[in-house]
Amino acid sequence: MGALTRIGAEHELSLTQLRVLGILRDRTPRMAELADYLGLEKSTMSGLVDRAERRGLLARARSLDDGRAVEVFMTAAGLELAERVHTEVRRALDPATGRLDATERQALTRLLERMLGSAPA
Amino acid sequence: MGALTRIGAEHELSLTQLRVLGILRDRTPRMAELADYLGLEKSTMSGLVDRAERRGLLARARSLDDGRAVEVFMTAAGLELAERVHTEVRRALDPATGRLDATERQALTRLLERMLGSAPA
DNA sequence: TATTGTTATACTCTATAACTATA
DNA sequence: TATAGTTATAGAGTATAACAATA
Numbered sequence: 001m002g003a004l005t006r007i008g009a010e011h012e013l014s015l016t017q018l019r020v021l022g023i024l025r026d027r028t029p030r031m032a033e034l035a036d037y038l039g040l041e042k043s044t045m046s047g048l049v050d051r052a053e054r055r056g057l058l059a060r061a062r063s064l065d066d067g068r069a070v071e072v073f074m075t076a077a078g079l080e081l082a083e084r085v086h087t088e089v090r091r092a093l094d095p096a097t098g099r100l101d102a103t104e105r106q107a108l109t110r111l112l113e114r115m116l117g118s119a120p121a
Numbered sequence: 122m123g124a125l126t127r128i129g130a131e132h133e134l135s136l137t138q139l140r141v142l143g144i145l146r147d148r149t150p151r152m153a154e155l156a157d158y159l160g161l162e163k164s165t166m167s168g169l170v171d172r173a174e175r176r177g178l179l180a181r182a183r184s185l186d187d188g189r190a191v192e193v194f195m196t197a198a199g200l201e202l203a204e205r206v207h208t209e210v211r212r213a214l215d216p217a218t219g220r221l222d223a224t225e226r227q228a229l230t231r232l233l234e235r236m237l238g239s240a241p242a
Numbered sequence: 243t244a245t246t247g248t249t250a251t252a253c254t255c256t257a258t259a260a261c262t263a264t265a
Numbered sequence: 266t267a268t269a270g271t272t273a274t275a276g277a278g279t280a281t282a283a284c285a286a287t288a
Contacts, residue, residue: 001122001140005160014256015136016278019122031247039126044279046248051277068246068287096236108232111225115217135254135279152270165256167271172254189264189269245288255278265268 003092011085016040017052021082024058024074031070057081124213132206137161138173142203145179145195152191178202 001015008018016038023029023037035045049072052058057078063069074082097105122136129139137159144150144158156166170193173179178199184190195203218226 002158002160009160009257014277032245037123039123039130040278041280042247043249043281047278050248063246066246066288070247099236099238100232104232104235107228108236111221111229111232114225115220115229117217117220130280137255153268161255162257163270164258164272168255171271184269187265187269191270243288246286247284248286249282249284251281253279256276258275259273261270261272263269263271265266 004089007085007088007092010088011081013081013085016048018085020048020052021057021074021078021085024072024078025082025086028071028073030063031072034072052078125210128206128209128213131209132202134202134206137169139206141169141173142178142195142199142206145193145199146203146207149192149194151184152193155193173199 004018005015008015013021019038020034023034029037031045031049032042034049035042038045040048049058049060053060056075058072058074061071061073063071100108125139126136129136134142140159141155144155150158152166152170153163155170156163159166161169170179170181174181177196179193179195181191181193184192221229
């Protein structure tokens with residue numbers, strides 16, 4: 001988490017904004033789902049999405065299924081930033097992951113995926 | 122992280138304050154070390170420690186080795202809260218850890234400890 | 243009526259810059 | 266001079282309560 005906080009800061013992203021980008025890499029959730037993933041209130045999400053949208057990292061779209069709901073998705077710029085940050089985080093964790101050999105890393109990945117239902121972020 | 126955020130909030134602790142308590146459970150770091158663990162600036166630490174100290178969760182003491190340094194340590198109330206939160210977090214993660222059998226959990230713990238140098242938080 | 247999301251408000255979190263005190 | 270920490274300030278993050286729109 002310290003590494004995430006530090007790398008996020010280098011891109012003017014709070015830990016929370018970093019988590020938002022992480023989630024949106026492979027999903028297009030509604031505001032309420034996003035708040036739920038993050039463990040935050042929906043009113044908090046409004047502000048977070050406002051600021052990220054103003055920066056051009058993501059966008060909102062009214063749901064076609066439910067006129068009350070709003071879907072959040074990444075822009076090209078957001079995806080690009082998310083990939084860049086992801087690469088930097090991997091690199092920052094190299095000293096840690098490097099303590100394991102290839103077999104151990106594979107075992108760790110498998111265990112975490114089994115535990116988390118292959119859900120990242 | 123979502124679980125940590127949610128459980129922290131139930132005790133009026135931000136994710137960051139939760140991490141502070143987690144670190145102080147088994148260490149007595151200086152302000153600068155604490156900031157470094159968390160990936161934050163030292164000026165940010167001053168505010169975080171101020172507020173937690175005002176709540177009676179932790180305290181400061183001037184270092185005997187270095188008159189400039191300040192050591193941070195938990196109070197009895199802080200330790201008690203940290204234990205309570207720790208228990209709740211474990212319980213919240215039960216559905217995830219429960220997907221692994223005892224052998225797998227042991228393997229996971231061992232891999233993570235090897236990777237992180239047996240440092241928690 | 244219940245649910246989804248936003249707004250208003252107040253406090254916490256955070257970084258930058260300038261400062262004090264000790265080394 | 267350099268390092269450890271604090272303070273002042275401004276902006277981001279957060280929850281609560283009240284609200285509008287849709288179901």
